Amino acid sequence: MGQPESVLILGGTGQAGARAAAFLRQWHPALPLTIAGRDIGRARRVADELGTATAVTTDLRRGDLGLPADHHYSAVIAALWDNHLNGLRYAQRRGLPYLSISSGLTDIAPEVVAGAHRTGAAPILLASHYCAGTVVLAALHSARPFDRIDNLRIGAVLDDQDTGGPAGRADLQRWSTATSAGMVRRDGVFTWISGPGAQADVRSVDGTVVPAQSIAILDVPSLALATDAPDVRFDFAVGESAGRRRGEPASFEVRIDIEGAGRGGAPLGTSSYLVHPAGQCPLTALGIALGTERLLGLRGDAVAQGIHTPETLLDPAYAVERMTEAGAVFIDVSGVG
Structure with missing residues (x-):
């Protein structure tokens, strides 16, 4: 070439x-x-x-x-x-x-x-x-041990001091203006939800619970169709990240929870975090x-x-390998809660 x-x-x-x-x-x-x-x-x-x-x-x-x-x-x-x-x-x-x-x-x-x-x-x-698809790829990497996925849930915390430059902030404003409803896959059906049904909590990597809500994001159909999971949801919180609570720069954190069955058909559930100490921009x-x-x-x-x-x-x-090279950390919290 x-x-x-x-x-x-x-x-x-x-x-x-x-x-x-x-x-x-x-x-x-x-x-x-x-x-x-x-x-x-x-x-x-x-x-x-x-x-x-x-x-x-x-x-x-x-x-x-x-x-x-x-x-x-x-x-x-x-x-x-x-x-x-x-x-x-x-x-x-x-x-x-x-x-x-x-x-x-x-x-x-x-x-x-x-x-x-x-x-x-x-x-x-x-x-x-x-994050331009990196969260989807991280979730699919976490899904490797599963033979069947019943439920896949993403919980993201975006630090309110890490919304990017002017273009990034304009994107967030435009998306929030377009719809306040969230899209989920529920019982195999892509569904719009709003009001109390869209509200949720995301547990930060340090255990802090941050109020969140389901959002309309491409990660939901991408993950649903890639895994065949009948229930997929992406909850998004904007607030103080674990990094800032430690007195450090704003950090990036996403929780990935997957439930289903392993290769032998036995029930299987995993929970993990994708974290970057430098915020969302690197990913x-x-x-x-x-x-x-x-x-x-x-x-x-x-x-x-x-x-x-x-x-x-x-x-x-390969994507996860590059994420790790770039400073991202994967933390397994399965069984911790």
Whole structure:
């Protein structure tokens, strides 16, 4: 395979985009990267720190993104909300793989329809899951000992001081405006819930119980359809993380509870935490980098055209290996409560 053209990272100056570029540089030192942002000075600083990278300004309101016609790329990565879908259309017109992380469950319909309109175009990876799909992959890795899964529940705590930069905060506001209802799978049926039924508690890794509620998130259908579990729920809490309660920086924490049967049919239940002491950004960036690596064919077989989600392309064991390298910690609390 020859050296690919540069990877265009829209939002490459943001926290997640810049960190994803750093992961790609670490894994593939010779991979050309193009850092795109509204501030050329900031883009150049990120590019200079990476090496083998260039900086450009883009205008997401324009079909050509404001880029010169003679610029060529190997993929388009939207590390921010591609609100006009011009990043996607730019990729489709040029036959380039595309990855997005900010549409969320409530905003993916235009991306899905755009993909259907260009069935012969390159692959689209919809990674608008929590932390760009890393939580789904961690849960699937935890599900390996099960022959049957009856119930899968995710409980996430996002520190209220770790909501990301302006783009990340805008995403949270947009999603909360779109719906206050949560989506669960209950008895095999995808169901919208609200009011008291959507309320829940998430137990933090230090035992503190944080009020939460079920949210509308792509992790629910991804996990339900990947595992065939009839009951799947994702509860989300915003508050003080265990890290800050210890007087340290805001930490990232997700609890994964799975119930079902093991290989021999005996009842089996597991509970574990995925924790990162540096908050949510490293895992979001890692999800972007893993998806980009896969779309480019730098790991695994060539990706077919069409619409994909992280769990359909990425190996959970490999993803967990990368998470651990990036500082994530997995804590087994099965039987603890």
